[in-house]
Amino acid sequence: MIPLSRALESSIGRKFVMSISGIALVLFVIVHLLGNLTLLVPDGGVAFNKYAAAFEDLGPFLYVIEMGLLAVILIHIFWGVTVTLKNRAARKKAYKEGIKTKGGPSNMTLLSANMIFSGIFLGIFIVVHLWHFRVRKVTEAGKIYVEGQEMTNLYGLVVEAFQHPGWVAFYMAAGLVLGFHLRHGFWSAFQSVGAMKPEWSGAINAIGMFIAVLLAIGFLGIPLYLFLM
Numbered sequence: 001m002i003p004l005s006r007a008l009e010s011s012i013g014r015k016f017v018m019s020i021s022g023i024a025l026v027l028f029v030i031v032h033l034l035g036n037l038t039l040l041v042p043d044g045g046v047a048f049n050k051y052a053a054a055f056e057d058l059g060p061f062l063y064v065i066e067m068g069l070l071a072v073i074l075i076h077i078f079w080g081v082t083v084t085l086k087n088r089a090a091r092k093k094a095y096k097e098g099i100k101t102k103g104g105p106s107n108m109t110l111l112s113a114n115m116i117f118s119g120i121f122l123g124i125f126i127v128v129h130l131w132h133f134r135v136r137k138v139t140e141a142g143k144i145y146v147e148g149q150e151m152t153n154l155y156g157l158v159v160e161a162f163q164h165p166g167w168v169a170f171y172m173a174a175g176l177v178l179g180f181h182l183r184h185g186f187w188s189a190f191q192s193v194g195a196m197k198p199e200w201s202g203a204i205n206a207i208g209m210f211i212a213v214l215l216a217i218g219f220l221g222i223p224l225y226l227f228l229m
Contacts, residue, residue, distance in 0.1 A: 014079050014082060014083050014086075015079075015083055017075065017079050018075075018076060018079040018080050018083055018189075019188070019189035020189075021072050021073075021075045021076035021079070022076055022185050022186075022189045023186075023189050024072050025072060025073065025076060026182060026185075026186065026211070028069060028072075029178070029182075029215060030211075030215070033215060033218045033219060035051050036048075036218070036219075036222055037218065037222075038050075038051045039155070039158065039222055039225075039226065040222070040225060044155075045153070045155025045156065045159070046146055048154065048155045048158070049144065049146055049151050049152070049153060049154060049155050050146060050151070052137075052151070052152065052154045052155075053146075053149070053151040053152070056151070056152065073123075073126065077119065077123055080115065080116065080119050081116060081119075084115065084116040085116075115181065115184065115185065118177050118180060118181040119181065121174070121177050122174065122177060122178060122181060125170075125174040125177075128170075129174075132161060132167075133154065133157065133158065133161075136157060137152060137154055137157060140157065141153055141154055141156065141157045142156065144156075158226065159226055162223045162226040162227050163226075163227065165227070167223070168223045168224060168227045171219070171222075171223040172219075172220045172223055172224060174219065175215075175216050175217075175218070175219030175220040175223075176216055176220060178212075178215060178216060178219060179212040179213060179215055179216025179219075180212070180216075182208065182211060182212040182215060183208055183209055183212035183213075184208070185208075186204070186207070186208030186211060186212065
């Protein structure tokens, strides 16, 4: 058995770790969006506040989940930057559309060829997002009673934030960049873990596009809806 440290020194090992962490983050983003869709329920924020309160009820276990998620994000960012820099150092030219790989034809676009930049933007977004709604939830959000139960009015904090065009534009841009990042990342992840056969390339690329478009629309639409309502 190859030692873990030695495996991570190889290009395949680094890409494998980045791909597995990326797939895990895609699953999290899907679940996160499904929860955030409760913001669209016309009930004055009851559904969304109950959704947020369910996480608070997890107690200390919530911090375990958050630390685990943070670890996955940092691993993905670290290995994403590492793989990109090593690839650029080893090659004089970037991938071009149509170049053949062992997993099928390349699906490179301008943005997918510069995944490091979209990744950096999303990393900055995560920090801002955590401050905006995780930190401020503790320091600024008020309390309300829903069905006789006291809970944090996170809905009010979100609605207040999305009355400002600047925040709406920032979150919509993040949704758009996320969609482009996932569009190539989903396909690339399957290729890197060895689950890509040439005949599957088109189908997996289409699935990746479908997921990316749905997530982008979801994350674009929520702040715009709250701004316009």
